[in-house]
Amino acid sequence: MPPIFEAQALRKVYHTGELDVVALHGVDIQFHSSELVVLLGASGSGKSTLLNILGGLDTPTSGQLRYKGWDLTGGDERTLTLFRRNCVGFVFQFYNLIPSLTARENVALITDISRDPMKPEEALALVNLEHRMDHFPSQLSGGEQQRVAIARAIAKKPEVLLCDEPTGALDVNTGIAVLDAVERINRELGTLTVIITHNADMAGMADRVLNLKDGQIVSSHRNEQRVPVSSLKW
Numbered sequence: 001m002p003p004i005f006e007a008q009a010l011r012k013v014y015h016t017g018e019l020d021v022v023a024l025h026g027v028d029i030q031f032h033s034s035e036l037v038v039l040l041g042a043s044g045s046g047k048s049t050l051l052n053i054l055g056g057l058d059t060p061t062s063g064q065l066r067y068k069g070w071d072l073t074g075g076d077e078r079t080l081t082l083f084r085r086n087c088v089g090f091v092f093q094f095y096n097l098i099p100s101l102t103a104r105e106n107v108a109l110i111t112d113i114s115r116d117p118m119k120p121e122e123a124l125a126l127v128n129l130e131h132r133m134d135h136f137p138s139q140l141s142g143g144e145q146q147r148v149a150i151a152r153a154i155a156k157k158p159e160v161l162l163c164d165e166p167t168g169a170l171d172v173n174t175g176i177a178v179l180d181a182v183e184r185i186n187r188e189l190g191t192l193t194v195i196i197t198h199n200a201d202m203a204g205m206a207d208r209v210l211n212l213k214d215g216q217i218v219s220s221h222r223n224e225q226r227v228p229v230s231s232l233k234w
């Protein structure tokens, strides 16, 4: 099977005042359909930069990124907008839900503008929140709010789910429920999933574990078997 993403010599330089910060130093990597990939690395190693480029939120300074053979780096803003809207779901550390809307309404905001979405109820059931659909964010725990954010990200049935520190603001037990939801979506929908974390204990849940250091992928390890999230040692 051809890869979903194919990155070649990706380089990203941020210019801030007098200073140039090289965030990515020539990254070559492929991501395949249905994979669950955990991306590890110290603070500042370039994880978010890589994820943002994969998701079309940022563009590389040089190098090439292809999505299903489609050149995202040569593309114009309209191409990137269509790619983001139709192909990618994002989950961030902070949930960014709209406080005046219920869980169902927060998800419906996205399904209303998508091409072939699932129903908000279906997306919320996938993250085990069917009993909380009519609650407002303030009536939900941090982990439940993050699960609403995951439901919102996947309700449009994206090919790719990108998660930047999805459990960064949560305690261990709440984080487990969130990762369980992400793993289930990957398994049941076959969504290519990339998760950034500082927590090396999460590596066991992945098909593949990448380590970034100083803007380069310094190791790539494939797990023979995925460990269920509930059995990971924290």
Ligand SMILES: Nc1ncnc2c1ncn2[C@@H]1O[C@H](COP(=O)(O)OP(=O)(O)OP(=O)(O)O)[C@@H](O)[C@H]1O
Residues within 6 Å of the ligand: 014, 015, 016, 021, 022, 023, 041, 042, 043, 044, 045, 046, 047, 048, 049, 050
């Ligand atoms: N918008 C920006 N402007 C200038 N420099 C930036 C910008 N975004 C990131 N950087 C720099 O690029 C490097 C890589 O940052 P990045 O956020 O990708 O790292 P990270 O591995 O995700 O870090 P963390 O784990 O702390 O989130 C860092 O040195 C960072 O300071």
